[in-house]
Amino acid sequence: MTWANHYRRRDALDAVLHDARRDPSAPLIVDPDVFSSLDELLLALQHRWTNKLTARMETAALDGPVDEERVTAELAADEPVLRAVLDAHLPLDSYRAVGMTP
Numbered sequence: 001m002t003w004a005n006h007y008r009r010r011d012a013l014d015a016v017l018h019d020a021r022r023d024p025s026a027p028l029i030v031d032p033d034v035f036s037s038l039d040e041l042l043l044a045l046q047h048r049w050t051n052k053l054t055a056r057m058e059t060a061a062l063d064g065p066v067d068e069e070r071v072t073a074e075l076a077a078d079e080p081v082l083r084a085v086l087d088a089h090l091p092l093d094s095y096r097a098v099g100m101t102p
Contacts, residue, residue, distance in 0.1 A: 008034055013044055017081050024084035042089055049075075049082055 001009075012034040019029060028041060035041040053075055060066045076083040 009044060013048060016041065017085065020085050021081050024081060025088035028085070028089065045082065045086060046090065049079070049086060052079065
């Protein structure tokens with residue numbers, strides 16, 4: 001992936017989340033020039049969440065044992081639209097497949 005593609009994907013994800021602020025459960029608009037399907041878009045959103053959560057967990061681990069529920073709750077509070085979109089659009093099996101809890 002080139003940097004141009006990276007920034008296009010980032011901007012497309014930001015646009016989806018911006019639109020979802022009003023209603024996270026509304027159908028998501030997939031930019032066909034960036035994502036080939038809704039599943040690919042949701043996977044990219046899930047990847048964004050996982051990257052943010054991993055970074056927070058690793059940072060918290062620098063101070064000792066990690067309270068995973070607290071770190072996850074803090075991220076959900078900081079990223080409420082992302083969390084709400086994932087909760088609304090991903091089936092529970094998707095969470096279990098990557099070891100996440102909704």
